[in-house]
Amino acid sequence: MKIHPLITSSDDLADLCARLAKSEFVAVDTEFMRENTYWPELCLVQIANTEEAAAVDPLAEGIDLTPLLDLLTDNEDVLKVFHAGGQDVEIIYNFTGRTPHPIFDTQIAMMAISQSEQIGYSNLVESWLGITVDKGARFTDWSRRPLTDRQIDYAIGDVTHLSKIFPKILKRLMKTGRGAWLNEEMEKLADPDNYRNDPTQAWKRIKAAGRNPQMLGRLKAIAEWREHEAQGKNIPRGRIARDETLADLASHPPKQQSDLAKVRGLSQGWKDNEIGKRLMATIGKAQPLPDDEMPPRGGRGAPLGKEGALVADLLKLLLKIRSREIDVAARLLTRSDEMEMLAAGVRKNLPILQGWRYEVFGRDALELVEGKLAFAVENGKLKMTHVDDAKADDAEPADQPDDQSAQ
Template sequence: MQIHPLVTDTRTLAKIVKRLRTHDHVCIDTEFMRENTYYPELCLVQLASPEEAFAFDPLSDELDMEPFLELLADESVLKVLHAGGQDIEIFVNLTGKVPFPLFDTQVAAMAMGMGEQVSYANLVAHFTGHQIDKGARFTDWARRPLSERQIQYAIGDVTYLSQLFPKMVAKLRKTNRGEWLDEEMARISEPSNYVVDPEASWQRLKLPNRKPEVLGRLKALARWREHEARDKNVPRGRIVKDETLADLAASPPATQADLARIRGLSPTWAGNAIGGRLMQAIQEAGPLPEREMPAKDNRPGLSSEASLIADLLKLLLKIRAKETGVAPRLVARSEDMEALAGGVRDGLPILEGWRRQMFGEDALALVEGRLGFSVVGGKLRMRTLEAPAPEKPDPT
């Protein structure tokens, strides 16, 4: 494989990308920094085809990324990434769209029974026998000039990715598991996964209590913080930390002057504009509507019996996943099993396609009392039960 020097000008970038677009797939990786910004700062992009690999510098004054963005939008070229969530977030920020089609090698590894979050280093070692040098992993990618070691380290990731991809595809085809990835690939292609909704940002926080008045203030404060952080392009924690936000929601200051006595806030907020906007958010907040109130537990609407059935379904999933050598999360999610335990039958992925064949039929039998567990020789076994007789109507 040909390895090019670092690309720092648009003409060279366009020339190489034109060649990459003649292939059916291209491997992509990025290096970025996000410690000091709200949006991740793209510092380096690495690309590889089966024939060549290179990195380009998006911070170069002589480089326009348009040829690369056109490649991302080219639906005739499959984009191969590993654990590409943060890379995709960057691309969505740049273009407003998720690159399509996508192939994530970490998701593919789930279908191969290699765990739910197998590391890139372990994946490379498994398929190629190579040990990746991670010495430059925690480097400052925004600092210029980049060293030759940094550049080679970064390009190495996509060259290995180019070796992994065909081997993983071959194994997926051999085991007839390619279709298993379709739903996961569709899920990671959904743009809403990469855009924070200020209206929903409060849901990521630890709740001070369940009072509607407090949660209404928490929602308003989280929304205010999200907008402040975006406008200033700083991490949201630089505006106000989570615990301070929760304290403000639970014990709101009566006046802006009181902000000077709030732990975690600068005393200057007692008289400046950002302090005024914080107070406005508190004063305009109403109680959280009943429809938005969080569930009292993690299983909304489930009876105690249904909760126990959901636990049995999760045990069944572990057994089936172990037998077939696939990561449980690829087969079923907790919310789907809880819905099945709660009586839902329509629209559940676990009752459709390959998931029904592998897990759904047995899950349904367990819920309906046609499947049970037993211990034989110290090992857990499943056994078919006689269908339970229908309950007789109450004569009263």
């Protein structure tokens, strides 16, 4: 494979992208910094096919990234391969308002052919190629220039290895016939709605107990306020205030600005500074959350009661058994909150009861909830058995002597 020197010019980048545009797939990775900013700062883009690989410097003076971004977001003939690519896709979306498509994520794919739920890149390379990745440059400050040869080699290695691993994973998927299982997951990864930053929806990421409309309305208002404050200063939202602080403010709103000095997570200065004044104005204007925005009952954290909790535990046991039997990551089949909803009686709009998930796991999960499925131990191993089948098996020995005496 040909490894190019660090690409810092628009002409070299355009030439590279013109060649890569003829490929069936390209492996893509990015290096970025986001510790001190609201928006992640793109510092390096690595890209490869089966014949060549390069690292592109987006911080190079005057470089035009348009050919690269167009290749990633507009060229439907080239599959874009990532590993754990959510943050990479987010950065591309921030630049273009579009996401890479079609897309393939090797971390997600591993869930369909093994019980690995979030296999790391180093483990992926070692398991498929038998190569130990040098982690020496892992914590590089990628925004600093110049980059060393070791740093560039480390970064390019991410895509050269990935370009060799992807065909192997694809071959395994074709052999198992599980490729179709991943279509929905890959489309979710490429869905622009996952990366669209809507401050009015920021409150949904914050854990807050209860369903009080007044409290949730305040949480929505101050979460949106925090997003605008962080964006305006281009600093991480947690530097304005942590999630738990917002939840506390929503549940126990201060009556006057001086009370902010007593709020855990806020500095004393908030009692009389401008940001404290803006926060108090936001809290004062907050309206109760409308009925059509209230979180649904029966979702995550909804009380199941003792019996419901036991059923949910049985479903989790069933999931472990099925995951082990078919060698697939449990997380690909379903999530804990979905099993809790099934145990609570919810039947509509559950992925577990749709498509291939229903065939592989959902049907048995539903039968367990309805008392049609039971657990049994056979040869020292826990397995599932249908209640009707178990009754038939129990009846056979009792019938046998009568049949023999009749003879």
